[in-house]
Amino acid sequence: MPLCTTVEMLENARKTKTAIGAFNVENMEMTQAVISAAEEMNCPVILQSTSGTAKYVPMQAFATMVKAMANGATVPVALHLDHADENLVMQALEAGYTSVMYDGSKKPYEENIAQTKTIVKAANALHIPVEAELGGIGGKEDDVEGEIDYTDPAQATDFVKKTGVSSLAVAVGTMHGVYKSTPKLDIKRLKDIRNFVLVPLVLHGASGLSSDDLKSCIRAGICKINFGTDLRIAYTNAIKEYFEQNPTKFDPRNYGKLAMEGVKKVVINKLKIVTMK
Secondary structure: OOOOOOHHHHHHHHHHOOOEEEEEOOOHHHHHHHHHHHHHHOOOEEEEEOHHHHHHOOHHHHHHHHHHHHHOOOOOEEEEEEEEOHHHHHHHHHHOOOEEEEOOOOOOHHHHHHHHHHHHHHHHOOOOOEEEEEOEOEEEEOOEEEOOEOOOHHHHHHHHHHHOOOEEEEOOOOEEOOOOOOOOOOHHHHHHHHHHOOOOEEEOOOOOOOHHHHHHHHHOOEEEEEEOHHHHHHHHHHHHHHHHHOOOOOOHHHHHHHHHHHHHHHHHHHHHHHOOO
16 A cells, blocks of 8 residues: 555554554665564554665665555555654655654754744645654664753643644653663653643654563553664674575575564564554
């Protein structure tokens, strides 16, 4: 089926107290693996690309590939741009992305509001939803790096009201990349934000969190959960294992299939969690 936006997905997740899995994909194999997993689980899915992916492959080419795969899918698929500046957001809108995230979280508060409003106006003209971030997710992933800056519930209300964003990524203790210690999630803060903010809430930096932590976040109001690092690790480990056992082989289709299988297993496990099964 054609690519869809994230609006209906996230609204249904909020009503059913589940979440939508959003997965960072870098190439054809990862895209195929995520869609195949979603079809097997019979649930909608969000494919995401980052600013790093935009440097790796032209955005228009990437969007065209995902559109073609989504057309043959039996479940709803959305294409989302993750953690982007104004320039990349506009490129994504032109390329046919069906959801975008403008990240102005490192800017002064009023500047973040002003720029986010501009992005929302441009995206709304195309009926494309906009995700924003308030506070700061810790760790490092591609071009995104920083320390944890917990989202203030009252400020979140003001931000959503003034910007008109469709969803809000909140900082409650998660980090991008590989965790070096056990994360301490502020579930009470998340519940407070949920009580203040009506739009769907998004959790970034979910790779490495336990299933119990993820389910606690969903019960507290999270509607979309982003996964990236776990997929990259699974993809890379499968290729490493292949060449350890087959050092003289060189056909990329052979190790590509194993990489897809590795990613698919991870995605199925994450989808079981976010659907609360």
